[in-house]
Amino acid sequence: MLASRHVDQTTQAPATHFPADQCCLNIEQFNLAYAGKLALQALTLQVPRHRVTAFIGPSGCGKSTLLRAINRLHDLNGSVTHSGSISLEGHNIHDPGINVTELRRRVGMVFQTPNPFPMSIYDNVAFGLRLQKRLAKRQRDDIIEWALTSAALWDEVKDDLHRSAWRLSGGQQQRLVIARTLAVQPDVLLLDEPASALDPISTLKIEELIRNLKSQLTLVLVTHNMQQAARVSDYTAFLQEGELVEYGPTDHVFTNPRLQRTENYITGRMA
């Protein structure tokens, strides 16, 4: 629990700014509406490269909507309109020349419920690789070993890669899905409550994995679990009703929030 103290309620938290060589995602004045109803409003925030950034906030505040916007998952929803911009490594993801399939390779996404395909462990990880390019079996095997090792699963599955993925535990399945995403070498990994369906031990493994992966890529995590955000993220963005309320280094946001609204949320005084 936070110590009681004065919190400045008058100032609007500015976005945290990063120099171009440290900025992976630049979200500027981004609005998104479902059938005309705004779910994200004038959102401006920069996500730093090779860091873990957590999006926190009450249910319905727009966390998943923002995550999905980053790899254009809303494209298939005809009721969605948006304005403003999201840039990945300096390129607007909505530019007409953008190849959306390539964008989704570069920006991988892992969902709440593990969703391995109904095939073997090997074929799950090979799936994206096979779509991407023709590789010699030896090269493909090397990438599969690398991806499973990066996802901290190799040692548990290496002796039986041709077993059905569905025979793995829930936590192993989620790490397999992360391996499948890593195999196509994304720049960004979006994680939408990746551990909320898992037991505490599996959750700790996923958290350790997230911390380790930031040496390889940029991670964005949506979580309802405040302890998890505090344990794994470097930066935390607090959203409420589609707006960015406060954004900063995680230790600042959790131990010295600028705004009363943020303090109320992280101390559990606001659902």
Ligand SMILES: Nc1ncnc2c1ncn2[C@@H]1O[C@H](COP(=O)(O)OP(=O)(O)OP(=O)(O)O)[C@@H](O)[C@H]1O
């Ligand atoms: N496909 C959709 N069609 C219409 N409205 C939607 C759709 N998806 C989300 N919304 C609305 O957009 C707002 C933001 O929802 P979103 O799921 O992004 O919030 P969230 O913060 O991720 O919530 P939770 O923590 O409960 O998952 C909510 O009002 C929600 O009802």
